[in-house]
Amino acid sequence: MEIWKHVQLKQLTHESNIETAYKLAQSFFYSLGYEYCGFSITSPPTGQYFDRVNLNNYPHDWNKQYEQNDYKSIDPLVAHCQRSMLPIVWDRETFAQVPELWQALMDQGLQYGWSQPVHDLDNHVTGMLSMARSTGRISAYELYDDLGYALIISQKLHALALQARRSEQPHGIDHGELSPRETEILKWSSHGKTASDIATILNLSERTVNFHVSRAIKKLGVTNKISAVVMAARGRLI
Structure with a gap:
C-alpha cells in the first residue's frame, strides 16, 4: 500500500466524529479519482436521527431534485444495498426500470460510479457508501482495486453513525x-x-x-x- 493511503486510512479509522471522518473519506476517494463521495443510512426508512445521515458532495441541484422527487423510493442502488452485501456499478442496466433516474444522474454529471452496502445485523441498519465521477467508466479492475478501501471506510462511517445515534438517544427517546x-x-x-x-x-x-x-x-x-x-x-x- 502506498504511504499516503496508509496515513489517510489510519487517520480516518481513528476519527471519532462522523462529519470529520466523512471529509477524510471524501479526500481519500478524490485522490483515487472520484469527484464525488456519499454516505447515507438507507434503512430503517424512518427515524429522526438516521434521516439526517446523508453526507455527500453531490451537486446541490441533484440533492434537491432527489429529495423533491422522492427518488429514494425508486432508487435501484438503495434497493440493492438493502438486500445485498455486494458492490453495484452505476450503469444503464442497473437503472433499466427507472430510465428517468438514470437520465437525471447523467444530467448532473454523476454518470460513472459504484456503491458499497454495509449491513449491521444487530441493529437492522443498512448504509451505503458511493463514489462517482463525471468522466471515465468504472472498470472491473478499478472496482476490485478500490473495494478493500470502500469496505474499511463504509464500516467506519456506519459505526460512527450508530455511535452518534446512541449518544443522542437519551435526549431523543x-x-x-x-x-x-x-x-x-x-x-x-x-x-x-x-x-x-x-x-x-x-x-x-x-x-x-x-x-x-x-x-x-x-x-x-x-x-x-x-x-x-x-x-x-x-x-x-x-
Missing part, C-alpha cells in the same frame, strides 16, 4: 415517549417472556400486549420486538 405500559411490556420481553406470558402476568389480553409492542416499535424507529428491546435497553429506558 425518553420515558415521556414510551408509555409506562410500553416500558413494562418491553421489560418483561427482555426477560424472555412471550406475549402470552406477559398477558397472563399483567392480566391483559394478548392482543393488547401486541398493540403496545407495536407502538413501542414505531416510537423507537425499529422493525421488530427484539430490536425494540435492544434499543430501549441501550437508551436506558428499561
Whole structure:
C-alpha cells in the first residue's frame, strides 16, 4: 500500500466524529479519482436521527431534485444495498426500470460510479457508501482495486453513525415517549417472556400486549420486538 493511503486510512479509522471522518473519506476517494463521495443510512426508512445521515458532495441541484422527487423510493442502488452485501456499478442496466433516474444522474454529471452496502445485523441498519465521477467508466479492475478501501471506510462511517445515534438517544427517546405500559411490556420481553406470558402476568389480553409492542416499535424507529428491546435497553429506558 502506498504511504499516503496508509496515513489517510489510519487517520480516518481513528476519527471519532462522523462529519470529520466523512471529509477524510471524501479526500481519500478524490485522490483515487472520484469527484464525488456519499454516505447515507438507507434503512430503517424512518427515524429522526438516521434521516439526517446523508453526507455527500453531490451537486446541490441533484440533492434537491432527489429529495423533491422522492427518488429514494425508486432508487435501484438503495434497493440493492438493502438486500445485498455486494458492490453495484452505476450503469444503464442497473437503472433499466427507472430510465428517468438514470437520465437525471447523467444530467448532473454523476454518470460513472459504484456503491458499497454495509449491513449491521444487530441493529437492522443498512448504509451505503458511493463514489462517482463525471468522466471515465468504472472498470472491473478499478472496482476490485478500490473495494478493500470502500469496505474499511463504509464500516467506519456506519459505526460512527450508530455511535452518534446512541449518544443522542437519551435526549431523543425518553420515558415521556414510551408509555409506562410500553416500558413494562418491553421489560418483561427482555426477560424472555412471550406475549402470552406477559398477558397472563399483567392480566391483559394478548392482543393488547401486541398493540403496545407495536407502538413501542414505531416510537423507537425499529422493525421488530427484539430490536425494540435492544434499543430501549441501550437508551436506558428499561
